[in-house]
Amino acid sequence: MTQTVDLYWLSSQINDASVKGIALAASTLIRDGQIAIGMQMPSVRDLAEVLGVSPATVSAAWAQLKKQKVLAGKGRSGVWVSGNNVTPRPIRFEKIGNYGDNIQADLAMASPDTALLPDLSSALQAALNSPQLNSYYREAISPQLLSAIQPRWPYPAEAYLATDGGFDAMNLVVQTLVSPGDRVIIEDPTATRLLDMLDNVGAEILPLACDSEGPLPEVLTTLLEKSPVMVIYQPRTHSATGHNISRGRRQALADVLATSSTLIIEDDGIGDLSVESAWSLGEVFPDRTIHVRSFSKAYGPDLRLAVLSATSNMVKRIQAWRNFGVSWTSRILQDAVAWMLEDAATQQHINVARETYRQRREKLLLALANRGLVLEARDGLSIYIPVLSEQFAMITLAARGIAVLPGERCRLGNTQFIRVSIACMNEQQLEMIANALVIAAGHEISLGVNL
16 A cells, blocks of 8 residues: 655655745655655645645645656646656756667757858957956956947847856746746747756746747737746747748737736847847837847857846846856857957858858758658758657658657647758768658658659
8 A cells, every 4th residue: 555645744844835945845855765756745735734835836846846757646646756866857858869879860959060160269369368367257248248249139238148058048047037836938849958947947838839930929918818927939040940930920929018027038049040130029128028149059069158138137136146156157258259250251151151051951841842742941950840740750760860859859739740950961861861751751752753
């Protein structure tokens, strides 16, 4: 018979009856072995009554531990202890790349082609002349980088903060501004790691459906009625679908958001490789917009650099949380990017890279169209392919030595798709890849194609 954790003993171990306090106390007891794997937890209602909190508070605490695979179960069957490893992990992200040893064409990661990245030698050398080099002064952004980005920024922001990459910026935002149980609207699909971040803080995720022009305004209207703390979206070159938000859709979203006070978080992950010019709703809502731009895809992943803009108060809040750790981003890396932003040769190199990626996308799209699979031309380092079954697609492609990203890593709904990176695609394998993708999508290859 399953043993149930004593209600009054458990409540006596909880000194902080907040969501975070309950989750921390329970996870500590489980990790230390005082609550064993397989034991049943007291009912949510009973524990809430003894602690003097609402059942929603206990449910939110259990939800955190469920996402960490420590608790399982719900409803009448109750909640029980399923594991004792309470270290937070980005589950979706960690699954990417485990495709076995038989892969001949790895098209899962939309990583930039190293041959198309600018040379860093001169930029790094110039950055060594930073006047604040090796100082422990915790400035939000170096004067050189600030001077370089302000003329290029999509709106006149009040304050800026340099971070260690785009996902570091987004994680800082989530950790600082989202509490367990908070509701967060996010595009569906979205970037894999954003979902992991929200899961990690125990947010309630509200999926925002999109079409080829961006998030659907009517869906956003409905979701805003649930009082979310923020809405997160990618303003240009979506990482999963490749769409850019159309000008008409931008206005429609602005009209909807004007009826709320919800924070607006913009994740511009592809940055200067996008075919679209930078834009931001910060032009309309400067007091509640946080705009994040990554420089990794265009200038180099090892630069680990992004910049976010917000109000001065918001940047101070994010900086305060950041002071628990690194406090500031390397001035060498900041000033290297600043130098490249103002170097004509580097900017021409970025233009060539953008055009090369466009050609690679079009070659694969043409090959698929010649086989009867016609897809909309979008943007980015990958293409979005609807499929009848992700499982069938992944097995079919793996059998042919091809790895792609399944939609389940970055979606919340049931739409079946795969994301295929074109960034480093070997064009000598183009015919083989196109044949396999058509079959994986659930289509028959058109006759008359040389196989």
